[in-house]
Amino acid sequence: MAGTTDKRRADVLRAIIADYIAEQEPVGSKALLERHKLNVSSATIRNDMAVLESEGFITQEHASSGRVPTEKGYRAFVDTLHEVKPLSSPERRAIVSFLEGGVDLEDVLRRSVQLLAQLTHQAAVIQVPTLKTSRVRHCEVVALSPIRLLLVLITDNGRVDQRNVELDDVIEPGQVQRLKEMLNNALAHKTMAQASTCLAELALSSPPDMAHHVLKAATTLIETLVEQPSDRLIMAGASNLTRLARDFPAGLAEVIDALEEQVVVLKLMADLPELGNVSVLIGEENEDAQLHSTSVVTTAYGSLDDGPLGGLGVVGPTYMDYSGTISKVSAVARYVGRILGSE
Structure with a gap:
């Protein structure tokens, strides 16, 4: 018998919540009987509502008003939500x-x-x-001026990040292409954790004529993208x-x-x-x-x-x-x- 009573009270709680979601107005026992097929008397509904209120699932804002669900009531409702409304x-x-x-x-x-x-x-x-979940697909290098570069890092999930690099010396057009090739050879298909190590190694092993450009580009990528993924x-x-x-x-x-x-x-x-x-x-x-x-x-x-x-x-x-x-x-x-x- 207790199981039947508990099920009925759960049905009453669901009905109260459904009505309150639809109307945002306190719900009374009369309205519940009119709108839902609960197959019980108004006295039983009022008793169930009193029990649900005493257990903290619903509350009465004013003495003469109906009941509204509490957070505890919503939680009980969500936890027993077996059927999720399908999309049309x-x-x-x-x-x-x-x-x-x-x-x-x-x-x-x-x-x-x-x-x-x-x-x-x-x-x-x-x-x-986040870049933590990404691998590098490509790194584009664009010369904005003889001493300023734009680095564009593209990841395998489509994220694109851009950073400007101010150089200490003038970079020649041929060096821009070489820098792009060096960065892509080091970074392609690497995770961000791997990229940090690869960039550090690249900065240490690059040819003398490229060393200062590589160091600037690698430092910018490590500091702003790899180690601080936003x-x-x-x-x-x-x-x-x-x-x-x-x-x-x-x-x-x-x-x-x-x-x-x-x-x-x-x-x-x-x-x-x-x-x-x-x-x-x-x-x-x-x-x-x-x-x-x-x-x-x-x-x-x-x-x-x-x-x-x-x-x-x-x-x-x-x-x-x-x-x-x-x-x-x-x-x-x-x-x-x-x-x-x-x-």
């Missing part, structure tokens, strides 16, 4: 066609985060692949949260400030679940106090062959449509990984 065929087609129009890595990622913000109506963020984030949809300002008790400004502080968001991306899984942090489960009035849904993107390249996710109110949001975050991550893996 038009949604899937829209994702594929929009992302496949990207011209390079940055464009694919920018499109991804814009699309995720539109699909979920929340703030979305994606992490640009984490960058692309964000979209923060304006979506302005429609929900009343739903952030601590103030929307705090949430927006947290999103603009890349360090806060990077911490969210530092502990991503395995590829294919999704993490949901609700309210005070978020480490940063500025995000205590939000829920954050994150996942990794990449491929099974090459592993995760970075993370993506959304930030929204705690009453978000968890099933739909999880589905959309998963789908966008899957398609991003597929598109980048095929390039």
